[in-house]
Amino acid sequence: MIGTLDPKIPPGPLDQKWRNHQDHSRLVNPNNRRKLEIIVVGSGLAGGSAAATLGELGYRVKCFCFQDSPRRAHSIAAQGGINAAKNYQNDGDSVYRLFYDTIKGGDFRSREANVYRLAEIANNIIDQCVAQGVPFAREYSGYLANRSFGGAQVSRTFYARGQTGQQLLLGCYQALCRQVASGTVGMFPYTEMLDLVIVNGQAKGIVTRNLRSGKMERHAADAVVLASGGYGNVFYLSTNARGSNVTATYRAYKRGALFANPSFTQIHPTCIPVSGDYQSKLTLMSESLRNDGRVWVPKRKEDRVKPPSEIPEGERDYYLERKYPSYGNLAPRDISSRAAKEVCDEGRGVGPGGRGVYLDFADSIKRLGVETIRERYGNLFEVYKKITGEDAYKMPMRIYPAVHYTMGGLWVDYDLMSNVPGLFVIGEANFSDHGANRLGASALMQGLVDGYFVLPNTLPNYLAGQMGKRPSPESAEFKQAEQSVRARLEKLLKVNGTRSADSFHRELGLLLWDKCGMSRNEQGLREALRKIPELRAEFWRDVRVPGDEEDYNQSLERAGRVADFLEFAELMCIDALERDESAGAHFREEHQTSDGEALRDDESNAAVFAWEFQGDGQPPKLYREQLHFETAHLAQRSYK
Amino acid sequence: MNFRLRIWRQRDAKFRGKLVKYEVREISPDTSFLEMLDILNENLLRAGEEPVAFDSDCREGICGTCSLTVNGEAHGPDHPGAVCELYMRKFRDGETITIEPFRVGSFPIVKDLVVDRSALDRIVQAGGFISARAGSAPEANSILIPKHDADLAMEAAACIGCGACAAACPNGSAMLFAAAKVSHLSSLPQGGPERERRVLKMVRAMDAEKFGNCTNTYECEAVCPAKISASFIAKLNREYASAQFRQRLGE
Incomplete structure (x- = not known):
């Protein structure tokens, strides 16, 4: 039987829901705030901003990150920018338009009320970041500059060179440092959350392991906030940092939190192509490059080995401009990625292995001069040169899609609380705002909106009823959770097989990329669902984890994460199989229009699929949250 | 390509460390330096030894x-860039490569090549921020910032906080790190109100963490992956002198 879910969307017209909700939410008075403890797992844009803001409000916060400093969270690597509908360019932008672009970009698989709130608060985020000293790009007049980005026809993206994520995160980190110094936030670096503790049906703490000493700890709190990022590394090769993992959210899933739309994974169209099997990660070239770069491949297969300069204009296929004349090179990510795959499948891909397309700046350099291009993208061109040894000022870049972001995540209601009371999930770790595809420059927006403004206003709604209910970390539930974590680590160490955890991870990644990547079909998914349990069994038979538990043991860290990926991958494939339609980044080959675009089935699938863990080896239970579109009209997405 | 490696192994801060010899073979020139270490670790694991x-x-x-000293240089020979951006094509086939952690008194060794850089966090905690509560911010375009100032702030703000500056400095000084943050925030009008407190507190924190002093050797600038200019140190000194002077006048 399929369960249903209530997202608790406040009543009233779309543009007044958030205001109304705030007016009627419960509050916690300042004297009581310092009696309440909140755990925040993750210190990226969402977690860092939430921890800093909650600390400033007077709560006692504990913030955990696996990195050696909160400043190293993976938000730091975001390049392109952050959206907000300030309409500084007078080009017709508005909150409604940002809302609509986000809903449409997500292929009508996100919740209207959440997305509208996101678009509404985005403006405050720009104000907040400027006040913190984030050095956004400026015009000579001293006003803020904007650039355009994929999936929009207005210029609403604020940026700090190609390092916007870095600058926003440092703003957050500095705010966090201020709270650490003032004693409201306790920072726990190199500490990994390994289990969620539930007491009387409510999330009341976590079990952690200090990665450097190996020491396990139990932390009790009045509420737990997960801001642990996405699970793109399930594919092994992705643009995520090496350490990014699914463990925190997956452990919460195993404790009863619903995992929503796990198969919605974004493949970013502009990454440096894979060069060999020793590769540990893929590097993104910001999508902002598509503002001034033109994407093409040779028209004829035979030309793919020729140097690009020897292919005359008439022999080039600028396929995005040809297929999507009104958006051209700025077509959304899922569409651009599939288009690249398609031309490479036709045998027209360039570079080693034929998995690459050109991103050419020659026209822009001619039009704007090399200095302007250097100013806009200088650091990206340098990165490209370091990795490939090629000079993109002189010859086109080669790019290919790579896994980048995950729209899926733990299910949350309008308050960003999961189905487990007291467990809140923010940023990439939740599923809420991007539907089946995220637009460029919207991840930074969501992380900060959740952390600075939404969570601090919705958390009291729960906390107001929780005074004096914090359990002791000595209680049975905590001890039991610690026991099970210990048992699992010991089990990993005891296998003493022959293969590294990484080698299993790589194998899993290849399988998923092939069967549950840019396009999926029933047969492939069924095959993956057969092979993943085999690979998992092999892992538990043959993995080798040297060293011991009470020590700085990087192999053990990694093995634990890979073990979770090996379970989570199955959930992804189950979800991809269940969603019998194409939507955004989820492209089921069985469901496409005559010209190869994603074909949704709004009749039966305009819903969030959320999965509940039923025990190891048992199929998860499906819950559906029906999506209602009262303002945005369900339409076939067209970027032509 | 084949390489001989000499790698610093140390169980933890209490044990003495030493350089241990290893070899890696048939490495593609397109392999990154850290991927080469991944390959070494994979080999060690299979041979039943503990990975680095x-x-x-x-x-x-x-x-x-990432924080490695490669052949005596913080982040290795391909400046500007962090060691994760270093590729094996930068080395000669058959070369012997010596790999050590960042060597700074204020960065104790945790294990092998891993050091503890929490001292840098504590410098920022001392004052490396602008106090702006969420909710209080004025409309973003009400604060006009000349492009030149915004660009200068961005150049300083690009610091990635790796600590290579201190590792390269013969005095173990973190001046470039602190100077970058002070310059970033003092170049902007929003940073004005806390300008003096900030520089005084950050410099004091730096001293408390036992980082050395700057004697203008410019080694920091030479290894900085974010191309932070040593001229920001001059700005830090000016900010500090002026803040101290004003504080004395005020007393």
């Missing part, structure tokens, strides 16, 4: 996690 502990995360030069 080293730090890395984003592997694209922005998170500042």
Whole structure:
């Protein structure tokens, strides 16, 4: 039987829901705030901003990150920018338009009320970041500059060179440092959350392991906030940092939190192509490059080995401009990625292995001069040169899609609380705002909106009823959770097989990329669902984890994460199989229009699929949250 | 390509460390330096030995996690860039490569090539921020910032916090790190109100962490992956002198 879910969307017209909700939410008075403890797992844009803001409000916060400093969270690597509908360019932008672009970009698989709130608060985020000293790009007049980005026809993206994520995160980190110094936030670096503790049906703490000493700890709190990022590394090769993992959210899933739309994974169209099997990660070239770069491949297969300069204009296929004349090179990510795959499948891909397309700046350099291009993208061109040894000022870049972001995540209601009371999930770790595809420059927006403004206003709604209910970390539930974590680590160490955890991870990644990547079909998914349990069994038979538990043991860290990926991958494939339609980044080959675009089935699938863990080896239970579109009209997405 | 490696192994801060010899063979020139270490670790694991502990995360030069001294240079020979952006094509086939952690008194060794850089966090905690509560901010375009100032702030703000400056400095000084943050925030009008407190507190924190002093050797600038200019140190000194002077006048 399929369960249903209530997202608790406040009543009233779309543009007044958030205001109304705030007016009627419960509050916690300042004297009581310092009696309440909140755990925040993750210190990226969402977690860092939430921890800093909650600390400033007077709560006692504990913030955990696996990195050696909160400043190293993976938000730091975001390049392109952050959206907000300030309409500084007078080009017709508005909150409604940002809302609509986000809903449409997500292929009508996100919740209207959440997305509208996101678009509404985005403006405050720009104000907040400027006040913190984030050095956004400026015009000579001293006003803020904007650039355009994929999936929009207005210029609403604020940026700090190609390092916007870095600058926003440092703003957050500095705010966090201020709270650490003032004693409201306790920072726990190199500490990994390994289990969620539930007491009387409510999330009341976590079990952690200090990665450097190996020491396990139990932390009790009045509420737990997960801001642990996405699970793109399930594919092994992705643009995520090496350490990014699914463990925190997956452990919460195993404790009863619903995992929503796990198969919605974004493949970013502009990454440096894979060069060999020793590769540990893929590097993104910001999508902002598509503002001034033109994407093409040779028209004829035979030309793919020729140097690009020897292919005359008439022999080039600028396929995005040809297929999507009104958006051209700025077509959304899922569409651009599939288009690249398609031309490479036709045998027209360039570079080693034929998995690459050109991103050419020659026209822009001619039009704007090399200095302007250097100013806009200088650091990206340098990165490209370091990795490939090629000079993109002189010859086109080669790019290919790579896994980048995950729209899926733990299910949350309008308050960003999961189905487990007291467990809140923010940023990439939740599923809420991007539907089946995220637009460029919207991840930074969501992380900060959740952390600075939404969570601090919705958390009291729960906390107001929780005074004096914090359990002791000595209680049975905590001890039991610690026991099970210990048992699992010991089990990993005891296998003493022959293969590294990484080698299993790589194998899993290849399988998923092939069967549950840019396009999926029933047969492939069924095959993956057969092979993943085999690979998992092999892992538990043959993995080798040297060293011991009470020590700085990087192999053990990694093995634990890979073990979770090996379970989570199955959930992804189950979800991809269940969603019998194409939507955004989820492209089921069985469901496409005559010209190869994603074909949704709004009749039966305009819903969030959320999965509940039923025990190891048992199929998860499906819950559906029906999506209602009262303002945005369900339409076939067209970027032509 | 084949390489001979000499790698610093140390069980933890209490044990003495030493350089241990290893070899890696048939490495593609397109392999990154850290991927070469991954391959070594894979081999060690299969041979039943303990892999070498080293730090890395984003592997694209922005998170500042990786922190290796390669042949005596912080982040290795391919400046500007973090060691994760170093590729094996920069080395000669058959070369012997010596790999050590960042060597700074204020960065105690945790294990093998991993050091503890929490001292840098404590410098920022002392005052490396602008106090702006969420909710209080004025409309963003009400604060006009000349492009030149915004660009200068961005150049300083690009610091990735890796600590290579201190590792390269013969005095173990973190002046470039602190100067970058002070310059970033004092170049902007929003940073004005806390300008003096900030510089005084950050410099005091730096001293308390036992970082050395700057004697203008410019080694920091030479190894900085984010191309932070040593001229920011001059700005830090000016800010500090002026703040101290004003504080004395005020007393």
